[in-house]
Amino acid sequence: MNAPASKRSWINWAAIGAAVLIIGGIGYQTLTKSVKAPDVTFISIDGQKISSADLRGKVVMVNFWATSCATCVKEMPAMVDTYNKFKGQGLQFVAVAMSYDRPDYVLNYTQTRQLPFKVALDSGGDLAKQFGDVAMTPTTFVIGKDGEILKRYVGEPEFPALHQLLQKALTAKG
Known part of the structure; x- marks a missing residue:
């Protein structure tokens, strides 16, 4: 029934x-x-090695970008402003150029725009893989002093909210 x-x-x-x-x-x-940021070593465009261990105890932004990405180029001045606003409080910033980005383009962009933070190349795509197979640019990670990923932004972040998050993370006990 x-x-x-x-x-x-x-x-x-x-x-x-x-x-x-x-x-x-x-x-x-x-x-x-909570997700820990991967243990990686960035190689800057000037050959400097920056390891995760070097960044422990600091708030870090890792921005995956490409010179061919219109949104990346559009957001970069705001990323520079964000870095300049918070670097005095200890913010570290690494802009990671995607593996398909030509190193000479990255170097030219970095020099002509006078980017004030570290710029690294991800020649083999290993960094993007270790950060969860980053494929979309821009993708930005905010990492707390304890090495936890606080936020992952895909696309251009809402900068006032990003600034609030950074302020909170930078003033947190670590």
Whole structure:
């Protein structure tokens, strides 16, 4: 014997509601689980090695970008302003050029724009892989003093919110 249509409808809605709660719970756990930044060594365009160990205890922004990326080029002046605003409080910044970006283009862009922070090349794509297979540019990570990734931005960040996050991270005990 089949249940009346109204009862079947209620059961269907209850099942959908339960599924949404389960998926939402998994998503919440995934989003709230702290993730450590990978242990990497950046090679700057001037050949300097910058290891994760060198950056421990500091707030760090890692920005994956490319000279061929219109959004990256558009956001770069705001990234420079952000770095200049917070470097005195200890912010470290590494701009990582994607593996497909020509090193001579990266060097030219860095010099002509007088980028004030470290610029690294990801020639083999290893850094992008270690940071979770970064494929979209720009992608920016904010890493806390404890090495935890505080935020991952894909695309241009909302700078007032980014500045609030940086201020909080920089003044936190580490």
